[in-house]
Amino acid sequence: MSKSKKKTEHSWTGPALELRNLSLRFDGHSALDNLTLTVDPGLSVAVVGPNGAGKSTLFNVLAGILSPGSGEVRIHGHLPAQHLCLAYVAQSSHVDWTFPVSVEEVVMMGRVGLLGLFRQPTRKDWDFVRESLSRVHLEDLGRRQISELSGGQKQRMFIARALAQEADPILLDEPLAGLDIPSQDQILNILDDLKRRGITVLFATHDLELASRFDRILLLNRRLIAFGDRDEVLTTNNLTEAYGGTMQVIETPEGRIMIGDSGGHHGHEPVGRHG
Amino acid sequence: MDMNPWGAMVDWLLEPLAFEFMQRGLLIAVVVGIICALVGCYIVLRGMAFLGDALAHAILPGLAVGYLVSAGDRGTLFWWALGTAVVTSVGIGALSRGVRIKQDTAIGIVFAGMFALGIALISTVRNYAVDLTHFLFGNVLGVTRADLWLTAGVGVAVLVIIFFFYKEFLVLSFDPTLVTTLRLPARTLEVLLSILMAVAIVVSLQTVGVALVVALLVTPAAAASLVTKNLRSMMFLASVIAAGSGVIGLYASYYLNVASGAAIVLTCTFFFILIWFGKSVMRKVKGLPVNN
Numbered sequence: 001m002s003k004s005k006k007k008t009e010h011s012w013t014g015p016a017l018e019l020r021n022l023s024l025r026f027d028g029h030s031a032l033d034n035l036t037l038t039v040d041p042g043l044s045v046a047v048v049g050p051n052g053a054g055k056s057t058l059f060n061v062l063a064g065i066l067s068p069g070s071g072e073v074r075i076h077g078h079l080p081a082q083h084l085c086l087a088y089v090a091q092s093s094h095v096d097w098t099f100p101v102s103v104e105e106v107v108m109m110g111r112v113g114l115l116g117l118f119r120q121p122t123r124k125d126w127d128f129v130r131e132s133l134s135r136v137h138l139e140d141l142g143r144r145q146i147s148e149l150s151g152g153q154k155q156r157m158f159i160a161r162a163l164a165q166e167a168d169p170i171l172l173d174e175p176l177a178g179l180d181i182p183s184q185d186q187i188l189n190i191l192d193d194l195k196r197r198g199i200t201v202l203f204a205t206h207d208l209e210l211a212s213r214f215d216r217i218l219l220l221n222r223r224l225i226a227f228g229d230r231d232e233v234l235t236t237n238n239l240t241e242a243y244g245g246t247m248q249v250i251e252t253p254e255g256r257i258m259i260g261d262s263g264g265h266h267g268h269e270p271v272g273r274h275g
Numbered sequence: 276m277d278m279n280p281w282g283a284m285v286d287w288l289l290e291p292l293a294f295e296f297m298q299r300g301l302l303i304a305v306v307v308g309i310i311c312a313l314v315g316c317y318i319v320l321r322g323m324a325f326l327g328d329a330l331a332h333a334i335l336p337g338l339a340v341g342y343l344v345s346a347g348d349r350g351t352l353f354w355w356a357l358g359t360a361v362v363t364s365v366g367i368g369a370l371s372r373g374v375r376i377k378q379d380t381a382i383g384i385v386f387a388g389m390f391a392l393g394i395a396l397i398s399t400v401r402n403y404a405v406d407l408t409h410f411l412f413g414n415v416l417g418v419t420r421a422d423l424w425l426t427a428g429v430g431v432a433v434l435v436i437i438f439f440f441y442k443e444f445l446v447l448s449f450d451p452t453l454v455t456t457l458r459l460p461a462r463t464l465e466v467l468l469s470i471l472m473a474v475a476i477v478v479s480l481q482t483v484g485v486a487l488v489v490a491l492l493v494t495p496a497a498a499a500s501l502v503t504k505n506l507r508s509m510m511f512l513a514s515v516i517a518a519g520s521g522v523i524g525l526y527a528s529y530y531l532n533v534a535s536g537a538a539i540v541l542t543c544t545f546f547f548i549l550i551w552f553g554k555s556v557m558r559k560v561k562g563l564p565v566n567n
Contacts, residue, residue: 065455088456112442113457145504
């Protein structure tokens with residue numbers, strides 16, 4: 001654990017994440033409706049649900065970017081605003097990739113909060129940055145300008161930044177979107193590594209098959225439809241409830257196939273298979 | 276007269292330096308150029324050029340009031356201008372946060388209103404045309420020793436602030452989301468950066484004036500951004516371009532008898548075009564797309 005004074009002490013025995021009756025409204029519409037759940041430390045949780053289900057909204061509340069309309073959020077027992085230890089890897093389209101920074105400088109940004117005002121990064125901080133980069137297999141690309149990275153490398157850079165931040169939990173919003181299969185596999189391997197290190201991960205995705213690799217699945221459609229392991233969550237009833245008319249469940253000899261309109265922009269596509 | 280071409284060149288360079296107003300003008304052009312280039316890097320990276328221009332115009336009423344109460348004393352003018360700039364930059368932020376007005380609309384409202392107020396105030400003075408011209412386009416040859424010391428002091432302060440808040444400003448400029456998750460004091464950093472911008476604008480009044488200051492803020496930083504890969508080298512190159520443009524612009528002004536502020540800004544523009552063109556040619560040679 002970091003010795004920095006700014007880092008609030010954790011109650012590592014308690015839950016990593018606790019939501020109590022969390023609700024949020026935008027312009028009179030309910031974005032999140034009465035969420036209550038507890039995530040134990042070290043678990044990996046897939047957050048799934050149709051478009052507009054509130055996955056990104058939930059992450060923004062946890063990150064402290066949006067304040068909850070009502071209800072409570074606790075991260076390791078503390079309010080979001082008291083915490084340095086949560087990292088949020090948002091969908092990366094908002095970043096200006098021509099910005100004049102190198103990969104290792106972006107990763108060092110993760111340590112800015114830990115360093116505190118008026119303190120410059122020390123040799124130890126740079127060692128930490130290099131170690132974080134090697135955890136995501138980017139150790140050779142640290143000096144590159146960020147626009148020189150591929151899509152998968154960019155996502156891995158942000159995961160390295162979360163590691164440099166010594167973050168727990170780490171929130172990842174659709175980190176595989178738009179990546180080719182090898183890049184997706186690399187990121188999934190990194191997630192396995194995070195799991196071995198006992199880091200709590202929340203992972204928003206459209207992909208139900210992918211979701212079933214995680215310890216827990218949170219099925220969301222503004223309200224919490226189900227939260228538990230895959231056998232509890234990926235049931236016909238729950239999925240129909242979450243996806244409504246856009247979801248069809250077909251029983252086949254190979255198992256149960258769920259067909260859903262997950263993205264609006266894709267039309268109908270298989271979103272997963274379970275059985 | 277020395278017929279040796281080097282001697283002629285040296286004479287050519289030294290001749291303006293015989294005048295004290297040229298010495299002071301050159302020094303202040305270099306210092307102001309460096310301040311504007313450093314602050315300008317953040318303005319370029321955060322896409323705030325319009326805000327910078329608006330801020331420059333909005334300080335005119337502050338200058339006018341300072342002018343009316345002090346009978347033209349430079350020191351008083353400086354503090355009035357700085358005060359107005361800080362109030363305006365914080366005001367634009369508050370206006371766009373409080374009510375449902377887009378930031379560029381808020382800027383437009385504040386910018387034009389304040390500028391009109393400034394012109395109205397200055398026009399109550401009899402020989403206002405001359406003074407207004409100095410405010411709008413600068414008067415680098417009227418720099419006093421006290422102006423020079425004040426500007427140098429401000430320059431050191433800006434350097435110190437950028438040094439101490441370098442990593443926070445970097446995060447703020449690159450990824451505002453991270454500012455929130457790292458629990459950095461976002462609002463305070465924003466205000467501090469606005470104050471730096473206000474300071475840069477106010478110290479540039481004498482060299483380029485209200486109307487052209489945005490060029491000094493944006494052009495050297497934009498030129499440097501074309502050929503640098505990290506913020507430190509961008510800041511360094513932008514400073515070199517801005518300071519060099521100050522010197523070259525003043526020599527051009529002396530020998531060609533053109534307005535000094537315009538000459539400085541045109542030199543910056545020339546460097547920008549040169550670098551942009553050079554980069555385009557390099558890209559063509561390497562067969563890469565011109566943009567990005």
